[in-house]
Amino acid sequence: MSLNLADLFEAAADAVPDRAAIVCGTQRRTFAELDERSNQLAHYLADAGVGPGDHVGMYMRNSTEFVEALLACLKIRAVPVNINYRYVDAELTYLFTNAELVAVIADGEFVPTVAAVLPDAPKVGLVVTVGPAAEADWGSVTAVDFQSAADSGSAVRDFPERSNDDLFIIYTGGTTGMPKGVMWRQEDFFHAALTGGNPFGDPYSSAAEMAAAVPHIPPMTWMLTAPLIHGAALYSLFTAFMVGATHVLMPKFDAADCLALIERERVMTMTVVGDAMARPLADAIDADGGDYDLSSLLVVGSGGALFSKSVRDQLTAALPNLIVRDGFGASESGVDGNLEIGADGLLRIAAKPTVRVVDERMRPLEPGSDEVGYIARSGNVPIGYWGDPEKSAATFPVIDGVRMSILGDVARVDADGSIVLLGRGSMCINSGGEKVYPEEVEMAIKSHPAVMDALVAGVEDARYGQKVGAVVQAREGFEVPDLDELLEHCRTQIAGYKVPRVLVGVGEIRRSPAGKADYRWARATLEGESAGRG
Secondary structure (H helix, E strand, O other): OOOEEEEEEEEHHHHOOOEEEEOOOOOOHHHHHHHHHHHHHHHHHHOOOOOOOOEEEEEEEOHHHHHHHHHHHOOOOOOEEEOOOOOHHHHHHHHHHOOOOOEEEHHHHHHHEEEEEEEHHOOEEEEEEEEEOOOOOOOOOOOEEHHHHHHOOOOOOOOOOOOOOOEEEEEOOOOOOOOOEEEEEHHHHHHHOHHHHHOOOOOOOOOHHHHHHHHHOOOEEEOOOOOOEEEEEEEEHHHHHHOEEEEEEOOOOHHHHHHHHHHHHOEEEEOOOOHHHHHHHHHHHHHHHHOOOOOHHHOOOOOOOOOOOOHHHHHHHHOOOOEEEEEEEEEEEEEEEEEOOOOOOOOOOOEEOOOOEEEOOEOOOOOOOOOOEEEEEEOOOOEEOOOOOHHHHOOOOOOOOEEEEEEEEEEEEOOOOEEEEEHHHHHHHEOEEEEEEEHHHHHHHHHOEEEEEEEEEEEEOOOOEEEEEEEEEEOOOOOOOOHHHHHHHHHHOOOOOHHOEEEEEEEEOOOOOOOOOOOHHHHHHHHHHHHHHH
């Protein structure tokens, strides 16, 4: 057996067939049931002409059908492609054509959108719909109901041999531009994104080694609040398979529902995406936590967005034994490490041979220097962006024969080798020559007791080039603080040149379904406010 994702899942299913693998709403699937249902859909897709290397769009909310479809594609060496269900027609048309989709599996609610986009996506020949769906004119495209498709296929696992080199593609969120398809070899994905299948120790070298270990790992229940269209959510799902854990999926995040699920399923580990989910969760625990037995919850982790210190403190004050973890990584690098907040308030990642900081000439920075560079990952990294050699060369350069992943995260190196994260370089605000990283300002703003969420972006300024702007959402029952109050609060935590000079209050901060920031929207909102004042 290879380190192919389908091989790994099947090995786990054979090792612990009767353990619950997925819980979503009223549906439950054991590992054996999930395997059989995925086999059935895989056979249908293959019979319908979907073959190795073909790309299949996954246009769905979290569900057991999503997981079955994901595994079905992998079993026949097709490539599942995640689709953000908040994209508008133009973004979807781009993704359908850029990804060269030959089939789409979509929730019924998205059928009108799929039908509207298909005329501009001529390679799509099959649409599988999940649940009730509106009538649509599919033209020459074959359309079938998910249940019918799955029921018609064989449950026998008799697929051709798979490869470590089979592709797994994750499309990025596109919050600063059109989405890009990150191409992973599945062996590299296993090591970089799934920590080698073993978050508790050394990576496994084969599916057989993993399968031998799984029955001896005590049963665990993990909960995933983020959509599976998000890279970090996929990391969590597949890692759970590798350790034989039960994964509780939420079709849609609701903080109050989280508490009931934690009690009902005895959830041990919960994955969220930054403050957008963690703050409502913390508020729900403060308000109603006493009505539920939350004693099973040991870890709340975030991937794809950072916790603010105020949310960390709120969670641990409510649940003193809780471990709060910030995972650092990306669709383009996998899991790079855990972030820790030091006594000085700075975010740090422990030194690691495969993660370093380099200058613009790709030379490693000396520990203890004041130089600022870019975080670079080596070892198991993606091979590029699908259909975009220019951006691939910029993000995944080959230096001295070694491919690296360089994402634009700006950092410096402490004397002990630890990496101090400063922010995303592409979002850096240059105000009169001073560099301001939005994440630091956002953290200061979100520590205000009236603030629920905030995004920071640069606004054009005739004198300084750019000035700092903030879009702020108030907590329920509070008003957005006025600019003077917010300035006074932020000055206690960050330098004066970093505090916001433009403030826009909104009813809700716009983020992706996974909780990732939409900085294009934030910048447009701030520029509109600034122009109005001008």
